[in-house]
Amino acid sequence: MLGLLSGVLAPTDGDVRILGMSFASMAARARDRFRANHLGYIFQQFNLLPFLTPVENVLLGCAWSAERSRRAGATRSLMTSEATRLLGALGLGQRTWSHARTGELSVGQQQRVAAARALIGGPELLLADEPTSALDAASRDAFLTLLLDECARHGTGVVFVSHDLALARHFDRGVTLDGDPRDSRES
Numbered sequence: 350m351l352g353l354l355s356g357v358l359a360p361t362d363g364d365v366r367i368l369g370m371s372f373a374s375m376a377a378r379a380r381d382r383f384r385a386n387h388l389g390y391i392f393q394q395f396n397l398l399p400f401l402t403p404v405e406n407v408l409l410g411c412a413w414s415a416e417r418s419r420r421a422g423a424t425r426s427l428m429t430s431e432a433t434r435l436l437g438a439l440g441l442g443q444r445t446w447s448h449a450r451t452g453e454l455s456v457g458q459q460q461r462v463a464a465a466r467a468l469i470g471g472p473e474l475l476l477a478d479e480p481t482s483a484l485d486a487a488s489r490d491a492f493l494t495l496l497l498d499e500c501a502r503h504g505t506g507v508v509f510v511s512h513d514l515a516l517a518r519h520f521d522r523g524v525t526l527d528g529d530p531r532d533s534r535e536s
Contacts, residue, residue, distance in 0.1 A: 350510070351390075351478055351508070351510060353365050353372075354367060354476055354508060355384055355388055355390055356372050356375070356380030356384050356388075357384070359372060359373070359377070359380070360372060360373055367383075367387075367388075367474065368473055368474065370383060381413075385414040385417070386414045386416040386417060387416075387472055387473045387474060388472050388473070388474050388475075388476060389410065389466075389467030389468055389469075389472035389476070389505070390467055390475075390476045390478075391460075391464055391467045391475070391476070391477040391480040392463065392478055393478040393479045393482070395459050395462075396463070397451045397452075397459055397462055397463055397466070398451065399450060399451050399452025399453075400450055400452065401450065401451055402451065403441070403446035403451050403458075403465075404432045404436070404446065406462050406463075406466055407432035407435060407462060407466045407469055408428055408429065408432055408466075408469070409466055410465075410466040410467060410468070411428055411469055411470050414470065417469065417470025417472065418470060419470075420470045420471045421469050421470040421471075428469070431469060431470075432465065432469060435465035435468055435469055435499065436461065436462065436465050438495060438498075438499050439461040439464050439465055439492070439495050439496065439499065440491065440492065440495055441461040441462065441465075445458060446462070456483045457484055457488055457492070460480060460481075460483065460492065461492070463480070464477075464480060464492075464496055464499075468496075468499055468503070471503035471504075471505060472503075472505055473505060474505065474506045474507075474508065475500055475505050475507045476508050476510075477496075477509045477510065479510060479511055480492075480509075481493060481513065481516065482511070482512075486515075489513075489516070493516065493519050507520075
């Protein structure tokens with residue numbers, strides 16, 4: 350589902366419309382450009398580069414988008430300031446990330462780096478694939494509160510996928526999918 354919503358996959362039947370744009374009529378290159386400019390994505394496996402610093406990983410969120418780079422400050426210095434602000438807002442202190450490569454961080458710390466990368470440049474929509482699955486309940490709720498606060502700050506919409514139904518209370522709307530994907534129930 351997230352592959353279709355992000356434009357990574359093209360619909361074989363019907364259409365996917367995100368932010369008023371039809372993916373069915375877009376070429377793959379146009380979908381890639383749209384995704385880079387308008388969508389943040391927190392991958393289930395994070396997809397971070399372990400040999401880069403956390404700040405360098407966050408800045409990758411702007412690497413292929415002049416639009417997101419502009420919204421993050423446009424200059425390397427301002428974008429770096431925004432990256433460090435995001436890391437702090439998501440609960441990752443400077444003492445933790447300033448002296449380590451991303452691969453040296455704990456899973457929970459890497460999760461925060463991945464979230465900051467997805468949020469830099471204030472994308473209109475955040476797609477999150479099981480971003481709290483490796484966290485205990487207290488850490489999960491704290492992280493989710495910080496993440497949603499940061500999304501609210503930028504007016505970023507959120508599509509959050511999780512097997513943990515206890516998280517539904519954090520959201521305005523939920524959809525439960527089980528069994529036949531044509532048989533979805535709203536909850």
